[in-house]
Amino acid sequence: xxDLAIPQRQSSLAIVFLGLRLLRSLGLTQLVILALFIxxxxxxxxxxxxxxxxxxxxxxxxxxxxxxxTFQVVDGELVVHKGVFRMDRLTVPIERIQSIAIDQALLHxxxxxxxxxxxxxxxxxxxxxIDAISRPVAESLQRATVTEVHAAANTPxxxxxxxxxxxxxxxxxxxxxxxxxxxxxVNAGDRVVFTHGAARLFVTAITAWxxxxxxxLGPLFALGDDAIDQVLDRVPMLDDSRLDGGSFRWWFVPVxxxxxxxxxxxxxxxxxFLQDWNLTLxxxxxxxxxxxxxxxxxxxxxxxxxxxxxxxxxxxxxRRAGVHQVELSNVGEGDLSLPGCNAAQFAMVSxxxxxxxxxxxxxARRIHPVQVWLRTRNAAIQAAVLAIxxxxxxxxWSILAFAFVPFVWLMQRRDVANFRWAxxxxxxxxxxxxxxxTSQALLRKANSVRITQTIFERRRGLGRVHLVTAAxxxxxxxxxxxxxxxxxxxxxxxxxxxxxxxx
Amino acid sequence: xxxxxxxxxxxVDDLPALDDDAFVSVDPRYLRASLAGTALIxxxxxxxxxxxxxxxxxxxxxxxxxxxxxxxLALVAVLKVLEVRRLAYQLRAHDLSxxxxxxxxxxxxxxxxxxxHVNVNRGPIERAIGLAxxxxxxxxxxxxxxxxxxxxxxxxxxxxxQRAGVDLDDSAPLAPPAPPSxxxxxxxxxxxxxxxxxxxxxxxxAP
Numbered sequence: 001x002x003d004l005a006i007p008q009r010q011s012s013l014a015i016v017f018l019g020l021r022l023l024r025s026l027g028l029t030q031l032v033i034l035a036l037f038i039x040x041x042x043x044x045x046x047x048x049x050x051x052x053x054x055x056x057x058x059x060x061x062x063x064x065x066x067x068x069x070t071f072q073v074v075d076g077e078l079v080v081h082k083g084v085f086r087m088d089r090l091t092v093p094i095e096r097i098q099s100i101a102i103d104q105a106l107l108h109x110x111x112x113x114x115x116x117x118x119x120x121x122x123x124x125x126x127x128x129x130i131d132a133i134s135r136p137v138a139e140s141l142q143r144a145t146v147t148e149v150h151a152a153a154n155t156p157x158x159x160x161x162x163x164x165x166x167x168x169x170x171x172x173x174x175x176x177x178x179x180x181x182x183x184x185x186v187n188a189g190d191r192v193v194f195t196h197g198a199a200r201l202f203v204t205a206i207t208a209w210x211x212x213x214x215x216x217l218g219p220l221f222a223l224g225d226d227a228i229d230q231v232l233d234r235v236p237m238l239d240d241s242r243l244d245g246g247s248f249r250w251w252f253v254p255v256x257x258x259x260x261x262x263x264x265x266x267x268x269x270x271x272x273f274l275q276d277w278n279l280t281l282x283x284x285x286x287x288x289x290x291x292x293x294x295x296x297x298x299x300x301x302x303x304x305x306x307x308x309x310x311x312x313x314x315x316x317x318x319r320r321a322g323v324h325q326v327e328l329s330n331v332g333e334g335d336l337s338l339p340g341c342n343a344a345q346f347a348m349v350s351x352x353x354x355x356x357x358x359x360x361x362x363x364a365r366r367i368h369p370v371q372v373w374l375r376t377r378n379a380a381i382q383a384a385v386l387a388i389x390x391x392x393x394x395x396x397w398s399i400l401a402f403a404f405v406p407f408v409w410l411m412q413r414r415d416v417a418n419f420r421w422a423x424x425x426x427x428x429x430x431x432x433x434x435x436x437x438t439s440q441a442l443l444r445k446a447n448s449v450r451i452t453q454t455i456f457e458r459r460r461g462l463g464r465v466h467l468v469t470a471a472x473x474x475x476x477x478x479x480x481x482x483x484x485x486x487x488x489x490x491x492x493x494x495x496x497x498x499x500x501x502x503x
Numbered sequence: 504x505x506x507x508x509x510x511x512x513x514x515v516d517d518l519p520a521l522d523d524d525a526f527v528s529v530d531p532r533y534l535r536a537s538l539a540g541t542a543l544i545x546x547x548x549x550x551x552x553x554x555x556x557x558x559x560x561x562x563x564x565x566x567x568x569x570x571x572x573x574x575x576l577a578l579v580a581v582l583k584v585l586e587v588r589r590l591a592y593q594l595r596a597h598d599l600s601x602x603x604x605x606x607x608x609x610x611x612x613x614x615x616x617x618x619x620h621v622n623v624n625r626g627p628i629e630r631a632i633g634l635a636x637x638x639x640x641x642x643x644x645x646x647x648x649x650x651x652x653x654x655x656x657x658x659x660x661x662x663x664x665q666r667a668g669v670d671l672d673d674s675a676p677l678a679p680p681a682p683p684s685x686x687x688x689x690x691x692x693x694x695x696x697x698x699x700x701x702x703x704x705x706x707x708x709a710p
Contacts (some may be wrong), residue, residue: 470641503642
């Protein structure tokens with residue numbers, strides 16, 4: 001049995017991971033460009049040796065960082081010593097640890113090591129990481145903490161204790177299982193809430209907006225014009241010389257658009273499968289954890305208390321397929337994104353986040369229809385300003401600037417007709433213009449509440465109420481001001497009478 | 504046999520409402536501090552316009568531009584006067600509210616339990632006229648109350664700090680809206696919240 005009271009050092013291979021992290025913090029792309037500039041640029045003599053010297057320095061710093069990074073468990077506290085030029089001592093009381101995730105990315109698999117991500121409560125930067133240790137050491141650390149963490153997790157609140165979680169299976173084929181996700185460490189007491197199978201991921205990928213897959217090409221564009229030119233040179237249709245001399249045909253445009261979208265959908269399928277393969281949501285009595293990934297398994301955890309806003313989004317295709325893009329917005333960096341959830345999974349996630357599922361609330365309150373007039377009037381004013389500006393460039397054609405005013409009117413009519421909200425244990429909003437969106441913020445987790453009134457709203461006795469949480473704001477506008485004030489007072493009472501942890 | 508859980512609905516009208524008349528305006532001297540920056544910019548604009556006009560071939564154009572800048576600054580000054588008149592705060596037993604905004608009116612309320620820390624800042628102009636700015640920080644937007652006397656700022660800071668450190672107990676009911684006057688904070692103990700007025704309502708809802 002490993003004695004964690006003795007300071008433990010990471011595996012020596014952690015030097016590589018520390019070096020990579022250092023490079024990332026310095027800006028990997030910029031460093032590569034700088035190195036190429038020095039090596040291939042108009043320099044000679046000793047300057048060419050700079051990259052080699054930099055690699056040596058990087059290796060030395062990484063080795064020193066590895067040597068000085070130790071961790072141990074002493075008197076109920078996890079103590080980490082680290083630092084290169086100065087020594088830092090981090091102390092985390094074990095009862096404050098929300099979860100310990102063991103993560104094994106591709107490089108870790110090759111080297112047989114794991115990464116440990118420790119999630120604590122009460123800080124925006126929620127996690128710190130032990131880059132590379134052997135699995136037995138990681139599991140010893142997990143065992144040493146999990147028992148105390150779960151013993152201390154006696155939080156009163158709506159969350160059901162881990163043993164009493166709802167039946168774990170809402171799965172699409174890969175099968176749900178208790179606490180066993182190969183390759184990624186799962187805490188004892190975790191339950192699998194759902195797992196997305198290949199069919200669900202495929203539906204998720206093809207129902208995304210048609211151009212979503214082009215995000216994959218983002219890094220390519222970031223590399224600069226040279227890389228783009230090289231890519232374009234290899235595509236015969238895009239070769240400039242072929243477009244010269246009148247060889248352009250009108251059907252290039254629709255065919256190009258179709259090919260472009262096809263490429264995007266294929267890329268999106270690849271992206272979703274790589275990123276969200278075997279997407280699994282685990283829940284314990286105090287935390288939620290999302291694991292996914294094909295080539296490298298990633299694990300992201302948050303404590304339930306940190307969840308501030310539960311929201312979902314659907315485009316028309318996703319509505320037809322019954323697929324929700326669910327987001328749990330948290331304090332700090334711990335937002336959990338759960339694409340491809342069906343209605344039952346969305347309801348389950350809402351409950352785990354502490355909210356009442358929106359299907360049970362059925363928001364029915366509406367907003368004042370004068371919003372249609374306000375937004376259309378504002379659009380007409382903007383169109384007038386634009387038309388005046390464009391008149392000097394294109395003459396009377398500038399009057400076409402007013403063409404978007406009827407569009408705004410139509411969209412606003414649709415927005416007002418479909419917008420619904422409700423006030424219960426949470427402020428719930430639901431809207432549908434083209435995409436559908438729902439947001440729920442628990443009243444008891446409100447950070448502050450604000451009422452605003454523009455001149456237009458004041459003249460009509462209306463106002464807008466904003467429930468501000470530590471991870472986002474849920475607003476309802478165009479309400480009678482008395483109703484807005486009543487919402488504000490209800491939120492304040494809920495916040496001020498509830499002693500449960502809110503972040 | 505245990506008593507059945509009482510969980511009666513509470514009419515919204517019975518909730519403690521924020522009283523519009525209980526807001527306390529900031530010190531009128533804050534108007535001077537607020538206008539000082541605008542006056543400084545106006546002075547610089549006049550000096551620059553004068554110097555440039557004396558050297559320019561078309562001094563009329565320069566003077567017209569300078570006059571335009573002064574008109575804008577005058578408008579800003581008018582807005583600042585209106586803003587200071589509207590700026591007010593309200594302290595209750597469990598929260599702090601700030602009323603602000605001229606074109607867009609806003610009332611923001613921050614429960615003491617959400618306060619992360621409190622600062623009292625004194626800039627050079629504020630120091631000269633004996634005022635201070637209270638900055639109440641939370642995990643979301645901060646509440647900044649300028650134009651407080653130094654004594655009031657310190658007392659409110661102490662109150663907020665003490666209240667922010669009090670653990671809420673389920674048995675501690677809400678207090679009715681506090682009177683606009685500041686509570687005396689001579690002793691270090693936190694004033695106990697007054698009971699929730701409940702002639703017709705048993706208890707506030709616990710969500």
